[in-house]
Amino acid sequence: MSAWGTAAGAFVGTLVLTTALRAAGEMRLTRMDLPFLLGTTVTANRTRAKAVGYLMHFLNGEIFAFMYYAVFLAIGMAGWWLGALFGLLHGLFAGTALVGVLLPLVHPRMGSPLTSAPEAALLEPPGFLMLNYGPTTPVVTVLAHIGYGAIVGGFTQLGA
Amino acid sequence: MRAVHETGRRRPVVARTGGYVPLREYAVIGDGRTAALVARDGSVDWLGLPDMDSPAVFGAVLDADRGGRFSLEPAVAYRSDRRYLPGTNVLETTFVTSQGTARVTDALTLHDEVALAPMRELQRRVDGVSGAVPMRWSVRPRFGYGTRTTRLLRRAGVPMATTGSDALAICSWGAGEPQCGVDAISGSFLVTAGGSALIAMPFAHQEPLVLPARAECDARRERTCAAWRHWADDRIYTGRWSQAVMRSLLILKLLVFAPSGAVAAAVTTSLPEHVGGERNWDYRFSWVRDSAFTLAAFLQLGCPTEAHAYFWWLMHASQLTHPRLQVLYRLDGRAATTEKDLPWEGYCGSSPVRIGNAAAGQLQLDTYGELMQTAWLYARATGRLDADIGRRLAELADLVCATWREPDSGIWEVRSAPRHFTQSKMMCWVALDRAAHLAERSLIPDRHLARWQSTRREIATFIETRCVSPRRNCYARAAGSEDLDAAVLLGHLYGYDGDVQRMRATITALGQELRHGPFVDRYSGEDGLSGAEGAFLTCSFWLAESLARTGQLAQAAALMDDLVHLANDVGLYSEEIDPATGDFLGNLPQGLSHLAVISAACAINGAYKEAGG
Numbered sequence: 001m002s003a004w005g006t007a008a009g010a011f012v013g014t015l016v017l018t019t020a021l022r023a024a025g026e027m028r029l030t031r032m033d034l035p036f037l038l039g040t041t042v043t044a045n046r047t048r049a050k051a052v053g054y055l056m057h058f059l060n061g062e063i064f065a066f067m068y069y070a071v072f073l074a075i076g077m078a079g080w081w082l083g084a085l086f087g088l089l090h091g092l093f094a095g096t097a098l099v100g101v102l103l104p105l106v107h108p109r110m111g112s113p114l115t116s117a118p119e120a121a122l123l124e125p126p127g128f129l130m131l132n133y134g135p136t137t138p139v140v141t142v143l144a145h146i147g148y149g150a151i152v153g154g155f156t157q158l159g160a
Numbered sequence: 161m162r163a164v165h166e167t168g169r170r171r172p173v174v175a176r177t178g179g180y181v182p183l184r185e186y187a188v189i190g191d192g193r194t195a196a197l198v199a200r201d202g203s204v205d206w207l208g209l210p211d212m213d214s215p216a217v218f219g220a221v222l223d224a225d226r227g228g229r230f231s232l233e234p235a236v237a238y239r240s241d242r243r244y245l246p247g248t249n250v251l252e253t254t255f256v257t258s259q260g261t262a263r264v265t266d267a268l269t270l271h272d273e274v275a276l277a278p279m280r281e282l283q284r285r286v287d288g289v290s291g292a293v294p295m296r297w298s299v300r301p302r303f304g305y306g307t308r309t310t311r312l313l314r315r316a317g318v319p320m321a322t323t324g325s326d327a328l329a330i331c332s333w334g335a336g337e338p339q340c341g342v343d344a345i346s347g348s349f350l351v352t353a354g355g356s357a358l359i360a361m362p363f364a365h366q367e368p369l370v371l372p373a374r375a376e377c378d379a380r381r382e383r384t385c386a387a388w389r390h391w392a393d394d395r396i397y398t399g400r401w402s403q404a405v406m407r408s409l410l411i412l413k414l415l416v417f418a419p420s421g422a423v424a425a426a427v428t429t430s431l432p433e434h435v436g437g438e439r440n441w442d443y444r445f446s447w448v449r450d451s452a453f454t455l456a457a458f459l460q461l462g463c464p465t466e467a468h469a470y471f472w473w474l475m476h477a478s479q480l481t482h483p484r485l486q487v488l489y490r491l492d493g494r495a496a497t498t499e500k501d502l503p504w505e506g507y508c509g510s511s512p513v514r515i516g517n518a519a520a521g522q523l524q525l526d527t528y529g530e531l532m533q534t535a536w537l538y539a540r541a542t543g544r545l546d547a548d549i550g551r552r553l554a555e556l557a558d559l560v561c562a563t564w565r566e567p568d569s570g571i572w573e574v575r576s577a578p579r580h581f582t583q584s585k586m587m588c589w590v591a592l593d594r595a596a597h598l599a600e601r602s603l604i605p606d607r608h609l610a611r612w613q614s615t616r617r618e619i620a621t622f623i624e625t626r627c628v629s630p631r632r633n634c635y636a637r638a639a640g641s642e643d644l645d646a647a648v649l650l651g652h653l654y655g656y657d658g659d660v661q662r663m664r665a666t667i668t669a670l671g672q673e674l675r676h677g678p679f680v681d682r683y684s685g686e687d688g689l690s691g692a693e694g695a696f697l698t699c700s701f702w703l704a705e706s707l708a709r710t711g712q713l714a715q716a717a718a719l720m721d722d723l724v725h726l727a728n729d730v731g732l733y734s735e736e737i738d739p740a741t742g743d744f745l746g747n748l749p750q751g752l753s754h755l756a757v758i759s760a761a762c763a764i765n766g767a768y769k770e771a772g773g
Contacts, residue, residue: 031479031493044468046546111419113210113365114279116271117192117249118391118413120469124420124476124493132420132492134480 001078001156006069007062009083009155013148014061018054020144030140031133032126037099040109040123064090065152072156083153084146091145095129095138176201179224180508183744186221187242187251187730188411188427191268191384192418194280195427197221197748198251198266200240200729204230209326210280210365212417212424213444213491215304215515217328217363222430222513223504228302232264232284232359235294235348244407244730248388249414250381251730260291262351269377270384278362278370283381285358286335288351297359298346299330305502305515312340318371319345328363333374335359396462399765400717401757404724407731408754409461412454415751417491421469422446422477423454424491426735426747430502432510433693433736433746440510442517443735443747445488445497448474449526449571452533452654453755459541460762471538474531475549482552483559485527487573488520495520522569523578526650528560529587532594533654539603550604557595558608561615564588570638571647572682580639582627585619586651586658592616593655624659634666643685646670646699649706653759667706675703678722679739694736694745697726701756708764713771716764723757733757 024030036046038060039053068086072078094100104112104125111121129138185200194214197206205221207230208214219227234257242253250267265285271277286295303310303323311322319330319340332338334357336349351357360377362370372380391413397405415424426443433439451474458467477489486495499516506513535553539545545553564585567578571587592612599606626639635658637645649670652663674681679695680703700723708716727733728744733753735746 025479028480028482031476046548050548111421113193113419114271115192115419117190117416117418118270118387119192119418120416120421120466121419122421122469122472124422124473127492132494135494135496 001069001072002158003066003069005155005158006065006072006152009152010062010065011058012155013065013151014058016151017061017144017148018057020147021140024136024140024144029134030130030137032130032137032141034099037103037107037110037123041107044109044122061148068149068152069156072153078153078156080150080154080157083156084150086153087146087149088142090149091142094145095141099126099130100128176224178508179220181205183431183507183734183748184728184742186728186732186748187244188414188732188749189249189251189266189268190414190427191270191280192414192416194268195414196266196268196282197428198253200242200253202231202233202240202253202255202264204266204282206428207282208427208444209328209363211419211491212427215307217301217303217326219302219305219504221428222502222507223306226302226306226504228300228306230282230284230297230299230361232286232295232297234262235296242730244410245385246389247392247410248385249410250385250388254289255293257291257293260293260353261289262293262295263287263289265381267381267384269380270387272380272383274383275372275376275380276370277376277380278372279365279367280363281372281377281380282361282363283358283377284360285378285381286351286356288353288355290353292350292352294348294350295335295357296346296348297335298344299361300344301328305504307503310343312343312345314340316371320369321345325366326364327369328361329369329371331360331362331371331374331377333358394462397762399761400768401720401724401761404727404731405461405758405761407727408733408757409457409463411732411749411754412457412751412758413463413466415749416466416470417446420492421466421473422489422491422493423450423470423751425450425488425751426749428747429515430510430513431507431734431745431747434510435508435743435745436510437693438510438512439693440506440512440514441519441747442499442514443750445490445517445520446473446477447488447752448478448485448530449487449524450530450752450755452530452537453752453759455534455537457755457758459537461758464541467538467541471534474534475552478531479552483555485531485556486520487522487524487527488517519569519573522573523563523566524570524573525560525564525566525568525584526571526581526587526647528556529590529594529654531556532591532598536594536598539598539601545598545603550598553595553598554605554608557592557604557612560588560591560595561608561611564615564619571650572645576686579641580626581645581647582623582635582638583645583647583650585623585627585639586648586656587654589616589619589623589656590651590654592619593657620658623656624662628662629669632665632669634662634669637683637685641685643683644670644673645683646674646680646696646702647682649699649702652706652709653702664710667703667710670703674699676739678719678726679737694738694743696736697723697733697750697753698735698756701753701760705756705760705763708760708767711767713764713767716760716767720760720764723760
């Protein structure tokens with residue numbers, strides 16, 4: 001196993017994940033836009049938010065990849081399929097807790113189930129499995145994360 | 161800012177007929193997430209939880225027996241009056257009996273972080289004003305529109321109602337010993353001058369119930385009132401009908417779904433447009449049709465936060481269906497609005513009771529004009545549009561060029577065969593006109609500007625040659641029709657650049673043929689539904705605004721004076737009014753009616769200022 005492989009895998013994996021989500025958006029499958037959601041934590045300017053959001057997204061991609069790496073090290077094995085399994089869990093976690101629950105609670109511009117008058121949120125909350133962003137959002141998100149995980153796992157193994 | 165009708169006349173409460181009170185007897189309270197209807201006899205007859213569009217826990221307004229309610233009233237004969245506490249959406253009802261006077265303050269408290277607050281909380285405080293008044297109360301929760309089994313029990317001495325992942329508790333102080341029966345939690349007590357009681361109803365969805373202390377409840381209610389007053393104090397309106405305008409704005413704020421910024425058309429479903437009829441629709445969604453009026457109201461009255469939030473929500477929600485627009489979207493941004501019937505008898509027997517709205521799937525070409533007008537207002541106010549939104553708006557304009565020749569269901573969502581409605585064509589013209597303006601200012605891509613301009617001319621030609629009543633030389637309801645449609649006034653209000661004399665003739669014809677006193681019918685002719693309906697209040701306000709914009713200021717102001725007095729005692733408007741009886745009809749409070757109040761008042765005041773009056 002190689003940390004450099006993990007770092008490279010994180011970069012490529014995030015690239016694939018982001019491209020897949022963007023393509024799904026263009027195909028009207030989802031309104032999910034992770035860079036936009038992340039970027040709007042620091043600015044309300046939509047264009048700047050997307051630029052900043054991509055940087056944050058890639059940084060997040062590296063952080064999560066090294067969490068995978070820590071588990072790979074702990075169990076002494078890595079690979080495409082194991083990475084894909086981690087990606088599946090990661091995608092489900094993102095949909096149910098990370099983006100679905102935690103992000104609305106800390107995002108300064110996103111509504112949460114507790115937001116009340118006189119406030120008015122700039123960004124609608126994603127809801128359970130991010131279904132507010134389209135009925136196929138969970139499928140698209142989980143598949144994209146499986147792809148990300150597989151690439152991280154594969155690169156980690158290849159880098160050995 | 162002061163609430164409208166702050167000191168109303170005390171009146172005997174109208175007796176319930178078959179368990180129902182006239183819709184005019186309802187006031188609304190809300191917290192930006194959900195809203196409740198409170199009758200003048202102290203009964204909460206409608207409350208969806210946790211959100212405005214969630215299944216009702218109290219739905220007695222739609223089924224007096226099975227709907228569930230939270231009643232609180234004197235145990236002896238009484239008269240009552242009520243008002244909103246100034247600058248708030250907190251309701252105060254004063255009950256006068258032969259034994260004394262008691263005052264009930266109803267609030268859905270706002271979220272705060274000073275103390276651990278319930279997810280949602282209804283508070284009902286009773287104050288003794290004079291004498292000693294025997295009071296009685298009863299809570300009959302019916303989760304999931306009464307379709308889910310509700311368990312009533314006590315935990316730690318607190319009465320609760322639970323089902324699945326939902327629960328509510330009844331925390332009471334000074335309100336008598338609560339009795340937990342088979343299907344109700346109830347109590348009775350005596351409130352004396354200077355004394356008080358409090359019944360709080362915290363609600364939890366997918367989390368444990370928070371059981372607050374009385375001091376926390378009192379403090380939270382005070383903070384709720386202060387938050388509303390603070391919000392209202394920052395709003396701007398100086399002109400005639402200021403009380404009606406500011407109450408309308410407070411109601412509009414109550415319709416803003418704070419978690420997303422969407423604005424609901426109303427807080428209720430299936431209140432009938434004709435008692436006993438089938439025209440019963442679910443309005444707990446956000447209609448693109450209302451978007452331009454909504455944004456204009458927010459911008460005119462100094463609500464930039466709400467304006468930004470609403471525009472962002474609108475552009476996000478419509479992304480999935482882009483470039484086609486759905487007629488309406490859910491408050492959380494979802495597009496699915498499947499319609500089905502509930503096994504309830506409906507208000508005074510008006511069935512079906514529908515949840516969901518099948519109109520979402522209709523083609524309504526006017527929505528494109530509304531959205532483009534909204535974008536135009538937003539761009540004018542902020543001076544910019546995001547590049548991605550600009551690209552999408554240009555694609556919408558392209559779609560209008562491709563589809564404007566199609567017949568549609570029109571703004572009134574008729575369920576008869578699609579037609580070439582005049583107002584739809586006018587709004588297509590508005591869409592392309594605003595797109596051209598935006599492109600000329602480099603706010604959206606201008607590659608197809610020439611096409612938009614030439615199509616705009618084609619649409620104008622179609623309207624001026626095909627959508628005219630030869631007999632009256634005015635705009636007709638649809639191509640080749642002799643019927644009239646008050647919605648054509650929207651073309652005028654949005655600046656459709658047609659024949660000025662023809663528009664004046666249209667206003668005259670509408671006044672003569674669809675107007676009865678202050679009331680204006682929506683249209684003449686058929687709509688694919690049986691039964692009649694009341695006068696559509698919004699059309700009356702549109703007519704007043706059109707009169708002002710054509711220089712007929714005295715007529716406009718006189719009509720507006722009449723219309724302002726049609727609100728109920730706390731300043732609410734429903735969708736329609738029965739001209740014969742003055743009864744409210746349709747869902748309430750109706751956002752479009754209140755938007756029309758604001759728009760007409762601002763326009764007439766503006767016209768007076770221009771005229772130097």
